[in-house]
Amino acid sequence: STANAFSFSKRGMSLEQEINDSNDHYLHKGIAVIHKKPTPIQIVNVDYPKRSRAVIKEAYFRQASTTDYNGVYNGYYVDFEAKETRNKTSFPLKNFHQHQITHFENCLSQKGICFVIIKFTSLNRYFSYPASRLIKHWRNQEDSRKSIKLNEIIDYGIEFYPGFRPTLPYLETINNLIQRIEYDK
């Protein structure tokens, strides 16, 4: 059937593709407006051929200053990073960069809804995990563990399950995340 063919075709999708696909669904259904930010590029040299479109001939990758995704859901500013690991029992903090943590801190102080979508690829399990918890672990990593245990993610995150449309119904977890953030205050 079409549904099976569709679901089969999704098995090769990266986490990023799964999220982009879900965001398209949310956009077209009027549920939320969330986009992946383009990779920042420093352009050095562009060719403008006649009767043809411009070609960038020399450019370099630049360091991002934010997370990958942001947007708006029912009046809330939503901001998240997507990360996957093959690890089965914990999530290594080296997957994050200081600029992402700093960005989360800045957005949280402006009352944004900030979280990480974590995929354990070997387990095929997906979680939303509050940025406030990530920041605590990040700050303690010198004294303490350099990873977040799966059990901690089960306890403080919210699990969701891949589906048909959207591929990743991660926004199902957002009301729960919002409640936790408001409870923290």
Place this chain on the structure above:
Amino acid sequence: STANAFSFSKRGMSLEQEINDSNDHYLHKGIAVIHKKPTPIQIVNVDYPKRSRAVIKEAYFRQASTTDYNGVYNGYYVDFEAKETRNKTSFPLKNFHQHQITHFENCLSQKGICFVIIKFTSLNRYFSYPASRLIKHWRNQEDSRKSIKLNEIIDYGIEFYPGFRPTLPYLETINNLIQRIEYDK
């Protein structure tokens, strides 16, 4: 003096540079987290030289699907586009693209704070102008004018004045914009 030298150096700034400069100020003062989105690029060919950073050798500009700027201010999702004109009495609608209008419509239905920063370069006047008004003019342009009169922008927009830090204190207008949006409901 340093202040004069600084202000002099700003005379050559584009509107985009003025806004980026202001966003840096807002970020470092903890007032708001607003970033310009990178230009979306389709990368075709990348060189990975030994002992040196990756060089993009072939890439193309892609059509953006959003506006230029978004972020979070005190729990509000903020989304805007920056536009300048040399025109002295009206702002031509041809400065906008359908995808920007559609994005504003989508964000407004999610209760985002959406507006345009308009600079009349010949007059050196700056306005925040609600996206809801822009959308009305955009929809009427077949039957009616293909531009928005300066007088309409004075009446429905909020003027602000360039300063020292931030260069463009455009967030001063946001509480006023929020009130107008909430008044419209």
